[in-house]
Amino acid sequence: MQELKVEALVKQYPGRDKVIAVNNVDIEVQAGEMLVLLGPSGCGKTTLLRCVAGLEDAQQGKITLEGKAVFDASIQFNQPTHLRDIGMVFQNYSLWPHMTVQRNVEYPLRARGVAASERDKRVKDVLEVVQCGHLTDRLPAMLSGGQQQRIALARALAPKPKIMLLDEPLSNLDALLRVELRAHLRAIHREVGFTGIYVTHDQIEAFNLGTRVAVMRAGKIEQLGTAREVYDRPATEYVAKFLGIRNVLALNSEGGWMSDAGRLEGDLGILSALKGPLQMYVRPNAVHMSVGSEAAPSGGSFSLGGGRVVDALYSGGEIDYVLDVGGQTLYVSTHSAKTAFNPGDAVRINFAHRDALIYSNDKLVSG
Amino acid sequence: MRRQVAPQIGWLLIVIVVGFAVVWPIVQLQYRAFIDGGSAFTRMGELPRIGDTVRTTVILAFLSSALAVLVGTFLAWCASLLPRRVQKFGELAPLLPLIVPAVAAVTGWIFLLSPKVGYLNMMLRQLPLLSGLEEGPFDIYTVKWIVLITGMLLSSFVYVFVHTGLKNMGQELEAAAAACGASPVRILLTVTLPLLRPSIIFAAGVVFLLGMGQFTAPLLLGRTSRIDVLTTEMFHLTLRYPIDYGLGAALGFPILIAGFIVVMLQKLALGEQRRYVVVSARSKYDARTTRWWAAGVIGVYLLITTVLPLLALTYVSLSPFWSGSLVMTELTTRHWKSVLDNPVLVNAVWTSIKTSVIAIAILIPLGFGMAFALLQSTRIFKPIRMAIDFLATLPMAVPASLMGFGLLFAYTRPPIQIYGTAAVLVVTYITLMIGHATRLQFTTLVATGQEFLEASKACGGGALRSLLQILLPLCRKGIGATAALTFVLLFHEFSASLMVRSARTQVIGSVMYDVWTGGVYSEVAVLALIMVLVTVIGVMIAVWIGGSESLKKI
Numbered sequence: 018m019q020e021l022k023v024e025a026l027v028k029q030y031p032g033r034d035k036v037i038a039v040n041n042v043d044i045e046v047q048a049g050e051m052l053v054l055l056g057p058s059g060c061g062k063t064t065l066l067r068c069v070a071g072l073e074d075a076q077q078g079k080i081t082l083e084g085k086a087v088f089d090a091s092i093q094f095n096q097p098t099h100l101r102d103i104g105m106v107f108q109n110y111s112l113w114p115h116m117t118v119q120r121n122v123e124y125p126l127r128a129r130g131v132a133a134s135e136r137d138k139r140v141k142d143v144l145e146v147v148q149c150g151h152l153t154d155r156l157p158a159m160l161s162g163g164q165q166q167r168i169a170l171a172r173a174l175a176p177k178p179k180i181m182l183l184d185e186p187l188s189n190l191d192a193l194l195r196v197e198l199r200a201h202l203r204a205i206h207r208e209v210g211f212t213g214i215y216v217t218h219d220q221i222e223a224f225n226l227g228t229r230v231a232v233m234r235a236g237k238i239e240q241l242g243t244a245r246e247v248y249d250r251p252a253t254e255y256v257a258k259f260l261g262i263r264n265v266l267a268l269n270s271e272g273g274w275m276s277d278a279g280r281l282e283g284d285l286g287i288l289s290a291l292k293g294p295l296q297m298y299v300r301p302n303a304v305h306m307s308v309g310s311e312a313a314p315s316g317g318s319f320s321l322g323g324g325r326v327v328d329a330l331y332s333g334g335e336i337d338y339v340l341d342v343g344g345q346t347l348y349v350s351t352h353s354a355k356t357a358f359n360p361g362d363a364v365r366i367n368f369a370h371r372d373a374l375i376y377s378n379d380k381l382v383s384g
Numbered sequence: 385m386r387r388q389v390a391p392q393i394g395w396l397l398i399v400i401v402v403g404f405a406v407v408w409p410i411v412q413l414q415y416r417a418f419i420d421g422g423s424a425f426t427r428m429g430e431l432p433r434i435g436d437t438v439r440t441t442v443i444l445a446f447l448s449s450a451l452a453v454l455v456g457t458f459l460a461w462c463a464s465l466l467p468r469r470v471q472k473f474g475e476l477a478p479l480l481p482l483i484v485p486a487v488a489a490v491t492g493w494i495f496l497l498s499p500k501v502g503y504l505n506m507m508l509r510q511l512p513l514l515s516g517l518e519e520g521p522f523d524i525y526t527v528k529w530i531v532l533i534t535g536m537l538l539s540s541f542v543y544v545f546v547h548t549g550l551k552n553m554g555q556e557l558e559a560a561a562a563a564c565g566a567s568p569v570r571i572l573l574t575v576t577l578p579l580l581r582p583s584i585i586f587a588a589g590v591v592f593l594l595g596m597g598q599f600t601a602p603l604l605l606g607r608t609s610r611i612d613v614l615t616t617e618m619f620h621l622t623l624r625y626p627i628d629y630g631l632g633a634a635l636g637f638p639i640l641i642a643g644f645i646v647v648m649l650q651k652l653a654l655g656e657q658r659r660y661v662v663v664s665a666r667s668k669y670d671a672r673t674t675r676w677w678a679a680g681v682i683g684v685y686l687l688i689t690t691v692l693p694l695l696a697l698t699y700v701s702l703s704p705f706w707s708g709s710l711v712m713t714e715l716t717t718r719h720w721k722s723v724l725d726n727p728v729l730v731n732a733v734w735t736s737i738k739t740s741v742i743a744i745a746i747l748i749p750l751g752f753g754m755a756f757a758l759l760q761s762t763r764i765f766k767p768i769r770m771a772i773d774f775l776a777t778l779p780m781a782v783p784a785s786l787m788g789f790g791l792l793f794a795y796t797r798p799p800i801q802i803y804g805t806a807a808v809l810v811v812t813y814i815t816l817m818i819g820h821a822t823r824l825q826f827t828t829l830v831a832t833g834q835e836f837l838e839a840s841k842a843c844g845g846g847a848l849r850s851l852l853q854i855l856l857p858l859c860r861k862g863i864g865a866t867a868a869l870t871f872v873l874l875f876h877e878f879s880a881s882l883m884v885r886s887a888r889t890q891v892i893g894s895v896m897y898d899v900w901t902g903g904v905y906s907e908v909a910v911l912a913l914i915m916v917l918v919t920v921i922g923v924m925i926a927v928w929i930g931g932s933e934s935l936k937k938i
Contacts, residue, residue, distance in 0.1 A: 072838050098841035099850075105842035111835040115857045124853070125843035176844065 019081075020212040021046040021069065021180055026078030028061075028068055028236075038064035039075065040236035046180070046214060051206055053215045053227030057259065061236040062216045066182050069214065070105055071098035082179050099128065104173030104211075105182040109189060110165045112157035118144070118168050119153040125176040139175055146205060147171045163194045170202070174209065181213035187222060199225055220260055224248060232256050254376050257298045262374065263348045264304065266321075268295040276321070279343030283320035287370055287383075296376040301348040303372035306338065309363030317370055324364040329357070340364065395757055395764055399771045402750070405815050406775050409790035410782065414640070416793070417633035424630035431631075433612065438638075440527055440606075441613040444534060445596040445642070451535030452591040456542020457584060459685060463543075464550050465678035477682050478543040481689040483919050485876040486537055486600040487893060488912030491900070492693025493533055494604065495700050495909070497524035501707060503696060525608040534601045536689050538594055542587040549583030550576075582654050589650040596642050597783020599879040604900070614639055615785040615879070622792060622883055629793045636786040643781040694916065701909035719906040723914075729907075732895040733914065739806055739891065740874035743813035744867050750814075751821025752863065755829050758822070776822040784816055788880030791815060795884070804886045812884050813874050821870055828862025861929055868926030872919050 021044075028039035038061040046052045054062035067073040069080060071087065074095060080088040082103075087096040104125070112121050119140060126136045144150045147167040157165060166186060173181055186202075187195045203226055206213070217223055223230050224244040231241045232255075240252040251257040266276040270293035274281040288295075297319075306324075314320060324342040331353065338349040338358065349366065358364060375383035417424045428434060459478045466474040481489065496504040499519040509517050523529070557579065558571050566574065577584075599615040606612055612620075618632045700706050702715040723729050754772050757764050779787065791812050796803040802811065836858060840850040856863070878893035885894040896911040 070838075070842055072841070097846075098838075099844045099846050102844065103842055105839070107835055107839060107842075109835060111839035113836055113839070113854055113858070124840070124845065128840075128844035128846070128849055172843065182842070 019045050020048045020050075020083060021214070022079075022081040023065075023069065024079045024081075026065070026068060026075050026080065028064055028073055028075040037236050039068060042078075042236070042238055044231060044238065044241070046212060047228075048212050049210050050228040051213045051215055051226055053217060053223040053230045054233055055217060055220060055223040055227075055230055055259075056233035056239075057218055060233040062218075062233045063184055064236075065233070066184055066214055066216050069180070070103055070182050071096060071101050102176070102179045103182055104176065104178035104180070106166075106169045106173045106184065106186040108185045110157075110169040110186075112160075112165055112169055112172070114157050116156075117153065118149070118155050118157070118160070121157070121168060122172045122175050125172060125178075129176055131176070143171045143175045144168075146174070146209065148201075162190055163198060166190060166198060167201075170205070174205075174211065177211075179212070181211045183213060183215045185216055185218070188217070188219070195222075202226060232259060234259075250381055251298075251374060252381055253379050254296055254298070255379075257374055257376070262298040262300050264299040264301060266297040266299075266345070268297055269293045270295075276345075277343070278345035278347065279321055279323050281319055281321060283314060283318050283367065284316055284370070285319070288375075291375070291377060291382060294377075295382075298374040298376070299368050299372055301337070301350040302335075304347070304349040304366050304368045306340075306349055306351065306358060306364045306366055309365050311365055314367055318367050319370070319373060320365060320367045322365045324366055326358045326360050326362045326364060328360055340366070342366065391763070392765055392768065395768050395772070398750070398753060398757075399768055399775065402754070402775050402818060403771065405811065406778055406818065409787070409794035409815070410640070413629060413633045413790040413793050414637065415633075416630040417637055419630070422634075424628075424634040427628070427631050428634040431617065433610070434617075437612045437614060437617055440530075440602070440611060441596065441615075441638075443527065444531055444598055444602065444613060445592055447531045448534035448538060448595040448598065449588060449592040451531065452538035452542050452595070453584065453588050455535065455539035455685075456587065456591075457546050457580075459539065459543045459682060460546035460550055462678035462681045463547055465675040466682070467674040467676055467679065470679050474679055474682050475547065477686045478540055478547075480686060481537065481540045483872075483916065483923055484690055484693065485878070485893075485912070485915045485919065487604070487876075487878045487896060488697060488915050489537060489689070489693050490533060490601050490604045491905075491908055491912050492696045494524060495696035495706065495905070496692060497522045497529065499523040499525070503699075503710065504692075506709070525605055525611075527611055530601050530605050530611065533605070534595060534598050537601070538591040539685075540689075541591050541594070542584075545583045545587035545590070546580060549580045553579050585653050586650060589646045593643055593646055593781060593783070596639055597785055597879075599783070599785040603897075615783060618785065618789050619882065622789070627792075632789050632793075636789060639783055639786055643783070647777060647781045694913075697909045697912050697916075700906055701913055703906060706905040719910050723907050723910045728890065729895055729899075729911065732890040733892050735806060735809070735889060736875055736891040736893075737918075739809040739813060740871050743810045743817065743874060744870050746810075747814055747817055747821040747870060748825075748863060748867055751818060751866070752825050752859075754818075754822040755826035758826055759829055759834070772822075776819045776826075779816055779819040780823075783879070784877065785879035785883065787816060788812060788883030791880065792884050803884070804888055806889050808884050808886075809881065809889060809891060812880050813877065816877070816880055817870055817874065820873065821866060824866040824869070825859070825862060828859050828866070831862070832858045864929035865926045868922050868929060872922040872926070875915065875918055875922065 023042060023044045026039050026042045027037070030036045030038055040061070042065060044052065054065060056062050064073055068075045068088070075088060075090065077090045078088070079086060079090065082101060086094060087101050088094065113124075116124070122140045122143060123136050126139060131139070140153075141150065144153065147170055149164060149167050149171065152160065152164060152168070157168070160168065170186070187198055190198065199222060206226070215226055224247075227244055229242060230244050230247045232239045232247060234255050240247055240256050247256065248260065251260055251262070266278055266281075268281065269275050270288075270291075274285055274288060274293075276297070309322065309324065321342050324340045324347070326338055327341050327346075328339040330337040330339070334353055335350045336353045336357065338351070340347045340349060347366065370383075373383055374381060431437070463475050463478065484492075494502070496502050499505060499522065502522070502524065505520060505522055508514055508521055514521055524533075553576075558575055562571060597615055598613065599619070602611060602613045603616045603619065606616060614635045618635050621628055621632045699710070701719055702717065704714055704716055704718070754776055757769060757772050758776070760769070791808070792803065795801065795808050795811065802808045832855070836854055837850055840854045845854065875892070877891070878897075881891045881893045882897055885891060892911060892915060896908055896915075899911065900908045
């Protein structure tokens with residue numbers, strides 16, 4: 018069953034440049050699902066979330082929660098935020114500084130008119146879930162960043178809302194705490210089974226937490242799929258770039274396949290059905306290096322010769338190589354236990370067909 | 385959206401009511417200046433010494449504001465050099481002159497510098513070189529001294545803005561310049577002053593307007609040697625019957641135009657938001673160079689602007705009569721008794737308190753609503769927000785004396801004939817202070833942030849619950865401080881009160897003027913000190929509620 022349905026939503030900001038923050042977006046979120054909106058800052062993901070919350074007024078479209086419209090531009094209907102039965106976690110938590118943890122968490126229950134006995138039980142339960150049962154009488158100023166984040170989550174969960182809206186809830190925390198809370202949030206989602214939308218610009222967060230991931234670009238959904246689908250098969254070059262796939266080869270089919278880093282060698286059979294120009298994306302960890310004098314391997318992979326190691330960056334378990342291949346800069350990361358190369362070494366690179374993401378006219382055509 | 389139209393009606397109502405209170409008196413008055421083919425301007429041209437009056441007004445506006453900018457900026461710089469041990473008090477010290485009502489400070493200065501019996505003059509005449517003089521060496525009843533005293537009174541305002549600007553800037557940016565090899569002078573010229581420019585421009589505009597509409601100092605100091613400015617001419621008109629409102633309007637017209645131009649120039653030079661948002665690069669490291677002489681400068685300033693006038697007031701209030709000689713043995717509390725036994729004076733003090741409190745009870749919620757409206761970027765129609773912004777700015781650009789004259793005109797005739805009642809004072813106070821009450825609470829709301837309100841809505845809290853349980857508790861300090869400071873400003877109020885008072889409705893400022901013209905200087909001193917005392921109590925309450933920062937909001 019769909020918990021949330023957004024149809025043809027348009028949100029334009031007033032002003033001279035008339036930025037279209039949300040541009041004709043359709044999404045559906047199933048019960049128990051966590052949909053992650055992923056994208057760089059300014060792509061409209063937070064605006065979309067705030068439209069669902071009713072904190073921004075869209076100009077066109079319709080938003081339905083559990084089958085009931087909460088916003089419908091066609092009949093000029095816009096339900097105020099406080100009547101939408103949502104739970105929201107803000108980027109800076111927005112815990113009210115003048116209220117104790119107890120008062121903060123029971124606030125949504127009071128607002129919904131929940132009886133006192135039931136209220137106390139729910140507050141106790143939800144604080145247990147976020148492992149903060151001992152903090153009830155503290156004021157927000159006396160809490161650490163991680164604790165504030167947990168209380169903000171508890172406050173949003175307490176009334177068992179139809180949908181949870183999480184706006185970059187982990188981005189203000191330091192790296193270690195972020196990893197810990199990410200795992201905790203995932204466990205809570207499994208345990209409580211809430212339906213949610215989660216906004217982030219961090220792809221690891223998105224892949225960890227998202228039942229499905231929607232990558233946004235300039236107010237539109239660029240790709241929507243499971244974490245695995247998005248990671249393995251980025252639908253467009255924009256998604257591939259956003260995911261940090263750094264090696265890009267521009268290919269032309271005039272007299273064999275020429276790339277901007279030299280002639281593409283190896284097993285070129287799978288390209289025969291395609292016409293240039295093509296863009297080929299390869300992750301640094303999918304590229305293998307061999308000594309420059311070696312011949313191109315024949316089966317199931319592509320190869321480029323004439324490379325030279327420019328720099329080798331040791332970063333713990335891996336070595337990141339910066340290569341110059343026919344004037345193009347390419348990147349390779351390998352396990353540090355493998356044969357080491359030194360700056361100046363002549364190298365050849367190879368990568369498997371299945372690791373080459375090939376785009377024609379911004380559409381994924383490989384695999 | 386259809387459902388968003390209903391709330392607009394409430395905001396529109398506020399705009400209409402406040403708009404009527406603020407705009408109507410001025411428009412109606414100015415209309416009188418231009419009917420009959422502008423004959424009022426002809427009458428203005430025929431006033432005796434009108435050329436001198438205009439010239440004095442212009443001189444006073446330019447020179448006193450220039451002096452205030454120089455002194456205020458220099459003080460702010462000194463405050464930034466204060467050694468840590470005296471930093472806390474030293475930064476607040478230049479604000480203390482604001483606690484002394486202008487009328488009390490000017491009276492104190494008269495006691496010190498009156499040419500014949502001023503205490504300072506008498507003491508200076510004891511010096512060998514000056515012993516031959518019969519009077520002087522200083523004569524406070526001159527344009528020069530009106531400019532000096534006004535400039536000193538206004539310098540505190542400049543200090544507030546520039547000091548805040550310096551504080552917000554922090555030392556990081558200057559340290560960065562030093563790290564780039566810039567000398568202290570180069571840093572001052574290329575980093576500090578350019579970054580302070582918004583603060584200085586804003587402060588200069590504010591004090592220019594205050595200097596242009598200056599009323600207290602010219603009225604009290606100019607009388608003896610027949611020095612007038614446009615506002616005092618207007619006041620003289622209110623003492624004759626029938627009052628020539630057209631002439632008063634003509635006199636006020638140049639001030640109104642100047643105010644309009646200054647506000648426009650400020651907006652052009654700064655942009656609206658710059659007033660509230662300052663580039664912040666605060667550092668926790670305090671690596672300032674400190675100088676003890678800076679504390680000396682601030683000490684001298686405090687002595688001249690506050691301590692000496694207050695000492696003079698206290699001494700005169702306890703002397704049998706003001707003779708200029710310092711005899712400690714004859715001190716008496718007679719004048720305090722006679723003031724406290726005089727029903728007219730005591731009534732006036734009570735009227736001041738009552739009308740101020742009633743005005744504040746209306747001003748605070750009204751200003752809160754208007755400030756809240758200014759923050760709503762989407763939910764309130766833009767024309768309504770622009771109108772509210774205008775109404776919150778206008779009363780600050782029109783001098784209180786001119787506003788008072790307009791209000792006197794508006795409320796002595798139908799449809800709202802309330803002259804002679806306490807209501808006219810309440811309405812006057814609301815009109816004068818609505819901009820103030822809005823701006824102060826606006827900064828509170830901005831500082832509180834919208835997220836807390838959004839969090840409440842997202843938790844299912846409706847408008848009333850969000851207001852009562854989230855917004856008001858969070859803004860409590862700012863609202864309390866605004867109320868206390870507004871009370872202080874209203875209790876100080878002199879110019880407009882003097883215009884709209886009647887025999888039955890006197891406030892402390894207006895009776896003080898009567899006692900002053902009657903020549904009972906000891907009682908003037910008592911009344912001035914009562915003003916200071918009540919102010920100190922009010923400010924202490926404000927600081928207790930809102931912290932020492934609230935003092936800077938005056």
